[in-house]
Amino acid sequence: MKRLNSRHWIFSGLFAIVVITMAANVNLDMRVSPETERMFNYIDSLPTGATVIVSFDHEASSLPEIRPIALALLRHTFSRDLNLIGIALLAEGTGIGYRLMTQTADEYDKTYGIDYVYLGFKPQYIAAILSMGESIPDTYPEDYLGYAYRDHEMLQNIKNYNDIAGVISIADGSLTTHWIEYGASRYNVKVSAAVTAAMMTTYDPYLASGQLHAMFGGLRGAAEYEKLIGIGGSGKRSMLAQSVAHIYVVLLIIVGNIIYFRGRRKDGGSS
Amino acid sequence: MDWGVIIAGLLTLAIFSFLYRDNPAYKMAESLLIGVSIGYFLVITWTNTLMDLLFVPLTQDAKWPLIIPLALGVMMFGRFHKRTAPLSRIPIAVLIGSGAGVAIPAMLEARTLRQISATVGPLVTESGLPDISLIAVLVGVLTTLVYFYFSREHKGALGGAAKVGTYFLMSFFGTTFGYTVMSRMSTLIGRVEFLLSDFLRLTQ
Incomplete structure (x- = not known):
């Protein structure tokens, strides 16, 4: 059997911490950040029946983090009786987006074609964003299920971004930037984002400059959003695990630095 | 019994097994992930791009101008042979030319002009107090540029x-690293939650 080295102990420790804290199933109370509150207030301020585009701009690998974010957001939009148009600008997000939308729509007894429609994937995201600015039915003559765009009651008066209250990009990469560059700058559509934690610093300047209308993200953002809408979800359940795992990483960094500086002092002494 | 959940659970464990050492179960799961991803991407590209945007409108709706992108696409395959390779320069030139034409004004507006305008706002608030966050942004931008x-x-x-600029840069790198750690932890937590609740049914 292979001898265990420090890497194995570190990963085993982290895995044990996450399993134990998740099994404990404790919901931590947390303070809601102004960014998440801004997103919540934005959705809350939209009038009943307003149409919002939800763009699933992510890959399958980020599903564990995207899922709680998307579910919290979709639950809020459906509970506010907004009409949703689902699209995907990355191929891998197509099936995930459809599943998340239908799952939450079922929770709120929403009807396909009347309360929400899923148009699916369109290749060449820049061309797709620009094309929808001119005409959404020309860009998507059919929806994800193969029904004609014109057949849906909800889409009868939706021609382009002028008929849309806003776009929410659920992203794990740089696709939201293209929504800002081509959707917001050229067509003045209000762009908001729900992103993975790793992308938060990328989009902070856009939020500060007002190019992004609102943004929240990460598992913590999902937990905060779940708190605001008053519905429990995996975001809230995961907060204890995330907090303890972060403390574990901080301790590892401190221990690593102590070992490094002690080793350096020893080397200095021997030379 | 949900076979999808069982397969997903076993594949997750197979991927996690790499943390101990490389092994056939991990290799199989990794190959399966790559194969399925490529297969899914190919099917989506075939149906949503080639069929929906090219072949169906061309053959059923007689949209003849679509012959131009079709010809450009075929020329791209010229790269596979030495004698036809120069043909591929034409679609590449069209791509670069149109891409740059679309991207340059949009990026200049969104990434440069709007960002500069957000940086040089009034440094004093309406109540006459200094706007600390805007001052910090301005100092950060200037010293980082230096x-x-x-x-x-x-x-x-x-x-x-320049030294002050490095402190701003280090703060940015630290924040980004912290967020990235948070993101990776979220991925692990998501999979552990799936294993505990859906796969093993130990928690609700």
């Missing part, structure tokens, strides 16, 4: 400003 100014040696005031 750090990347290499035409003069970083000495004296220039050196001091």
Whole structure:
């Protein structure tokens, strides 16, 4: 059997911490950040029946983090009786987006074609964003299920971004930037984002400059959003695990630095 | 019994097994992930791009101008043979030309002009107090730009400003690293939650 080295102990420790804290199933109370509150207030301020585009701009690998974010957001939009148009600008997000939308729509007894429609994937995201600015039915003559765009009651008066209250990009990469560059700058559509934690610093300047209308993200953002809408979800359940795992990483960094500086002092002494 | 959940659970465990050492179960799961991803991407591209945007409108709706992108697409395959390779330069030229034409004004507006305008706002609030966050942004932008100014040696005031710029850069890198750690932890937590609740049914 292979001898265990420090890497194995570190990963085993982290895995044990996450399993134990998740099994404990404790919901931590947390303070809601102004960014998440801004997103919540934005959705809350939209009038009943307003149409919002939800763009699933992510890959399958980020599903564990995207899922709680998307579910919290979709639950809020459906509970506010907004009409949703689902699209995907990355191929891998197509099936995930459809599943998340239908799952939450079922929770709120929403009807396909009347309360929400899923148009699916369109290749060449820049061309797709620009094309929808001119005409959404020309860009998507059919929806994800193969029904004609014109057949849906909800889409009868939706021609382009002028008929849309806003776009929410659920992203794990740089696709939201293209929504800002081509959707917001050229067509003045209000762009908001729900992103993975790793992308938060990328989009902070856009939020500060007002190019992004609102943004929240990460598992913590999902937990905060779940708190605001008053519905429990995996975001809230995961907060204890995330907090303890972060403390574990901080301790590892401190221990690593102590070992490094002690080793350096020893080397200095021997030379 | 949900076979999808069982397969997903076993594949997750197979991927996690790499943390101990490389093994056939991990290799199988990794190959399966790559194969399925490529297969899914190919099917989506075939149905949503080639069929929906090209072949169906061309053959059923007689949209003849679509012959131009079709020809450009075929020319791209010219790269596979030495004699036909020069043909591929035409679609590449069209792509670069149109891409740059679309991207340059949009990026200049969104990434440069709007960002500069957000940086140079009034430094005093309506109540007459200094706007600390905007001052910090302005100092951060200027000192970071000084750090990347290499035409003069970083000495004296220039050196001091560059030093302050490095602190802003380090703060940014630290924040980004922290968020990335948070993101990766979220991925692990998501999979553990799936294993505990859906796969093993130990928690609700």
